[in-house]
Each structure stands twice: as structure tokens, then as C-alpha cells.
Amino acid sequence: MGLTEDTDYVLSVGRPDARVYVDDVELRRDGSSLFLWRPSFYAGTVVVDVILPGEVSSQFLLDVSPSPSKTGQSEFNAMVSDIRAFDQTLLSGASSATMAFGREGRTGKYENDIILARLREYGPSFLDSVETIGRSPHRFLSADTKVLPLSRVRRLHHTSLQDRRLAAIATGRVLGTESMDSFQVNSRTSAPTFDTPANRSMLALLRRFRAAVSSIREKVLDSKLGSPLEEQRLRAGPRLRDLDSLAQRTQQLMFTPLFREVTSSETSAAGLTQIAAQPAYSRAYRLGCRALLTEVEGGHDSDQLHVPPSWGIYETWCYLCVAQCVTEVTGVTPIEAAPKAVSAERALRFELEDKRWLEVLFQATFPALKTPATRIGWSLSRERRPDIVLIDKGETGPRALVFDAKWRRGRENVLDAMESGHIYHDALRVDGASPAPCLLLLPGQSSVPELEQDAYAYGYGVGAISSVRVEGTGKARISEVLKAWLTSD
Numbered sequence: 001m002g003l004t005e006d007t008d009y010v011l012s013v014g015r016p017d018a019r020v021y022v023d024d025v026e027l028r029r030d031g032s033s034l035f036l037w038r039p040s041f042y043a044g045t046v047v048v049d050v051i052l053p054g055e056v057s058s059q060f061l062l063d064v065s066p067s068p069s070k071t072g073q074s075e076f077n078a079m080v081s082d083i084r085a086f087d088q089t090l091l092s093g094a095s096s097a098t099m100a101f102g103r104e105g106r107t108g109k110y111e112n113d114i115i116l117a118r119l120r121e122y123g124p125s126f127l128d129s130v131e132t133i134g135r136s137p138h139r140f141l142s143a144d145t146k147v148l149p150l151s152r153v154r155r156l157h158h159t160s161l162q163d164r165r166l167a168a169i170a171t172g173r174v175l176g177t178e179s180m181d182s183f184q185v186n187s188r189t190s191a192p193t194f195d196t197p198a199n200r201s202m203l204a205l206l207r208r209f210r211a212a213v214s215s216i217r218e219k220v221l222d223s224k225l226g227s228p229l230e231e232q233r234l235r236a237g238p239r240l241r242d243l244d245s246l247a248q249r250t251q252q253l254m255f256t257p258l259f260r261e262v263t264s265s266e267t268s269a270a271g272l273t274q275i276a277a278q279p280a281y282s283r284a285y286r287l288g289c290r291a292l293l294t295e296v297e298g299g300h301d302s303d304q305l306h307v308p309p310s311w312g313i314y315e316t317w318c319y320l321c322v323a324q325c326v327t328e329v330t331g332v333t334p335i336e337a338a339p340k341a342v343s344a345e346r347a348l349r350f351e352l353e354d355k356r357w358l359e360v361l362f363q364a365t366f367p368a369l370k371t372p373a374t375r376i377g378w379s380l381s382r383e384r385r386p387d388i389v390l391i392d393k394g395e396t397g398p399r400a401l402v403f404d405a406k407w408r409r410g411r412e413n414v415l416d417a418m419e420s421g422h423i424y425h426d427a428l429r430v431d432g433a434s435p436a437p438c439l440l441l442l443p444g445q446s447s448v449p450e451l452e453q454d455a456y457a458y459g460y461g462v463g464a465i466s467s468v469r470v471e472g473t474g475k476a477r478i479s480e481v482l483k484a485w486l487t488s489d
Contacts, residue, residue, distance in 0.1 A: 042096055044063075067409075088101065088102070100303065115212060127249045131253065194261040204266055205267070205285060214247065217243040272285075315388075319405075329483050334348035340357075341391040342430075358393070359391040362387070366428050368382050388402070400428070402421075406420070422438075425462050437481075454484075457481075
């Protein structure tokens with residue numbers, strides 16, 4: 001079902017006693033079986049849960065497309081593909097929309113949100129599989145040596161031959177009035193046990209799972225995930241309900257006869273070998289490990305995880321676009337390195353001629369009021385985080401240029417967004433100087449031509465570049481601006 005962001009919808013479920021949740025947020029009812037919903041600025045797959053009396057639930061997936069006035073679906077998909085090719089971890093986020101991710105490589109920014117999603121996705125199946133194991137668990141016979149009456153002995157231990165009475169019987173001598181039942185000798189015995197390497201490894205995984213559920217539950221309860229506090233509080237109820245169910249089932253499993261008999265929890269090579277040889281154990285272990293993974297890379301995209309809002313994806317793609325433009329203008333291949341000027345989420349460094357270097361920073365942080373001892377950038381007011389900052393360090397000292405991506409269109413929205421350009425130009429300092437120019441990057445066609453002119457940008461220090469998208473003309477305009485800026489004094 002295709003839907004579009006920033007549009008009002010009415011969902012009909014046909015049941016007046018139903019409750020509807022979109023990404024754990026309950027929708028407002030409008031009539032007996034209608035619900036109002038407005039997907040905000042996000043694009044991807046959205047999970048809808050319909051809860052009926054008795055907590056019987058059905059789950060549906062809705063596909064939300066980006067606003068067609070800003071970029072088409074094919075262009076948006078191309079942005080996502082470009083980001084995946086550069087670094088898939090940049091696509092992890094906390095909006096209501098989800099996309100498919102792998103389970104390898106590096107962890108994304110929102111590790112707790114990722115593990116919450118995977119605990120809820122794989123946790124119930126993992127516990128179901130462990131319950132299946134409990135009905136027919138792996139066991140083996142444990143060998144032991146015990147002192148038993150001679151009448152109960154089936155196999156003598158070699159140390160029993162040291163008993164003179166047993167030696168006398170073996171040689172046919174009479175022992176007098178002593179009863180045969182009075183003899184106590186060492187004997188080999190065996191008994192079935194669940195204390196196997198496979199069950200120890202499974203118990204270790206179950207305890208890790210319980211610890212993860214407990215840790216994430218505390219973070220949900222204290223609103224310490226990645227999304228804004230208000231959104232976390234809206235979603236806390238369904239999340240806590242699912243986590244409490246997982247915690248209760250895990251606790252019950254750990255006190256079943258199977259795991260009560262296991263003497264220790266440890267993951268060993270012998271245990272993993274036994275698990276791999278038994279399909280029921282192998283499936284349970286695989287599901288348990290998936291529930292605890294935080295990695296988001298890999299070619300096999302199968303897990304639906306939250307992504308940034310569409311404007312966040314646009315910001316990230318714009319960073320890659322600017323970096324590509326710098327590469328084309330300078331002819332230098334960048335290296336990923338720790339930023340020198342200010343701290344940033346990501347930094348690419350271009351080593352130019354005459355010991356000159358250029359940094360392209362993503363989500364740079366300019367701290368409030370004063371500069372740290374090891375940085376040359378700060379803000380005259382509160383902390384500021386422009387999307388893209390270029391720091392050019394040559395013989396005459398450092399200077400900066402700012403690009404700020406805005407998922408906006410229309411004259412009034414663009415003029416309103418220009419506020420950020422003025423703030424960055426006025427508040428930010430790099431080695432004491434203001435960044436210039438500070439330009440907005442916009443996906444739509446030009447709606448305020450004055451802002452696009454060089455005279456405006458260099459005369460006032462602020463401006464805009466429109467049609468910055470995969471198939472737009474904005475990329476060529478960025479290259480023109482960068483070429484002029486890099487060659488200016």
C-alpha cells in the first residue's frame with residue numbers, strides 16, 4: 001500500500017473494539033472504527049499493530065514514500081543506495097520508518113534502538129525454540145565411582161581388588177560368618193544428565209538474553225534511547241509490555257528441570273559442536289544470537305530497523321555529494337580521519353599542496369562560548385551543529401564554509417529556513433573568523449532566485465543552492481561554489 005509523507009490519512013479496521021498502533025504509538029479514534037494518522041517526514045516501511053480484545057494482535061506493513069514535491073521515489077531510493085555504498089551505518093536512525101539491514105560489520109549510531117528492535121523481532125521465536133528443546137533435551141550418561149554393596153555391583157572398579165575380602169572370595173577362600181551384603185566396594189555407575197556442553201552453552205545464551213532484556217527495559221523506562229524524549233514516552237507502554245513478557249518467559253525457562261540441572265553456563269567449542277549437530281538446538285541458538293546483534297552491514301538485508309527521517313537521509317546524502325564535489329574539484333582522494341578543527345560525527349580529510357589540508361565535516365559540533373584547548377571552532381551562543389562544514393587550513397590560517405541541508409520547498413518555507421544560515425554566519429567562529437558563505441542546500445526547484453546569486457552569497461555571507469538531488473542541477477552549482485571558494489584569498 002503506497003502512502004506519502006506529510007499527508008493526512010484515515011485508517012479503517014472494521015472493528016469498533018480494536019486499538020491501532022503505528023510504531024507503538026496509539027492512533028486517535030475518529031468514529032467507531034476509523035483512526036486518524038499523519039506520517040511525518042519519513043519514508044520507508046511502517047509497522048501497524050491492530051489489537052483486538054483478549055490481546056489478539058495482527059501486524060501490517062505500510063509503505064510511506066517521500067514527498068513528491070521534493071524528490072521522487074526513484075531519486076530517494078538512489079540517495080539511500082549511495083549512502084549504503086558509502087557506509088550503511090549512517091542509515092540507522094530513530095524515525096517511525098524502517099528499512100532492511102544486514103547483521104554484519106559495524107554497529108549503527110542507535111545501538112540500543114537496534115537491539116530493542118531485534119529483541120522484539122527474534123526474542124519470542126528464540127524462547128519458543130528453547131521451550132521446544134525443553135520437551136526433548138540433549139542428555140548423556142554421566143560416569144561415576146561409588147561405594148556400593150557387593151550385591152548391587154555390576155562392574156568392579158580396579159581399586160576394589162585391594163580389598164582383601166574380595167580377593168579371598170575371588171580365590172575361593174571362605175570368609176566365615178561375614179555376610180556378602182556387608183561388603184562395600186568401589187563400583188562404576190552411570191546416570192542420565194542434562195549437564196552437557198550443549199545445555200551449558202544454551203544456558204549462557206539464555207542468561208545473556210535475559211541481561212539484554214533487563215538492560216533495554218531500564219533504558220526504555222528511563223527514556224534513554226536515541227529518539228526524542230516525548231516520542232520515547234509515547235512508545236514506552238507497548239515496548240515495556242513486550243520486554244516484560246520476554247523477561248517473564250526467560251525466567252520461567254531458567255527454572256525448568258533442564259536448566260536447573262546444568263551446573264554452569266559457559267560457551268565452549270564442545271558445546272557449539274553439539275549444538276550444530278542438533279537442528280532444534282541450532283535453530284534456537286541462531287535465533288538467540290540474532291536477537292542480540294547490533295551490527296547493521298552486510299549484503300544480506302533481512303532485518304527491518306529504524307532509519308533517520310527523510311530530512312536526515314537528505315542531510316547525509318548531501319554530505320556525500322559535497323565530498324564528491326570536493327574530490328572532483330581538487331583531484332584528491334580523501335581519507336577518513338579524526339577531525340582537527342572541531343569534533344564531528346564524520347570527517348574526510350583532503351591533503352592538498354604546500355602542506356595545505358581541507359576537512360569536510362558531517363554534523364560538526366561547535367561548543368558554546370569558548371573554544372576547547374585542542375579545537376579552533378566554537379559558538380558565540382549555545383552549542384551549534386551545522387550539517388556540513390568545510391575547514392580550509394593553509395599558510396594564512398584556517399577558514400570555513402557551511403552547507404546546511406533543508407528538506408524544504410516553497411518560498412515561505414525556504415525564507416524561514418534561512419534563519420539557520422544567518423545563525424551559523426553570526427554565531428560560529430573558526431580561529432576567530434565567521435564561516436562564509438553559509439548556504440542552504442534544497443532539494444526542490446528555486447523558489448527564491450535572489451538567494452541563488454553569487455553577489456548575494458558573498459555580499460551577505462548567506463544564500464542557497466536549489467535542486468540538490470540525484471538528478472538535479474545543484475551538484476554542478478556546488479562544484480562552482482567550491483572552486484571559487486578554494487581559489488579565493
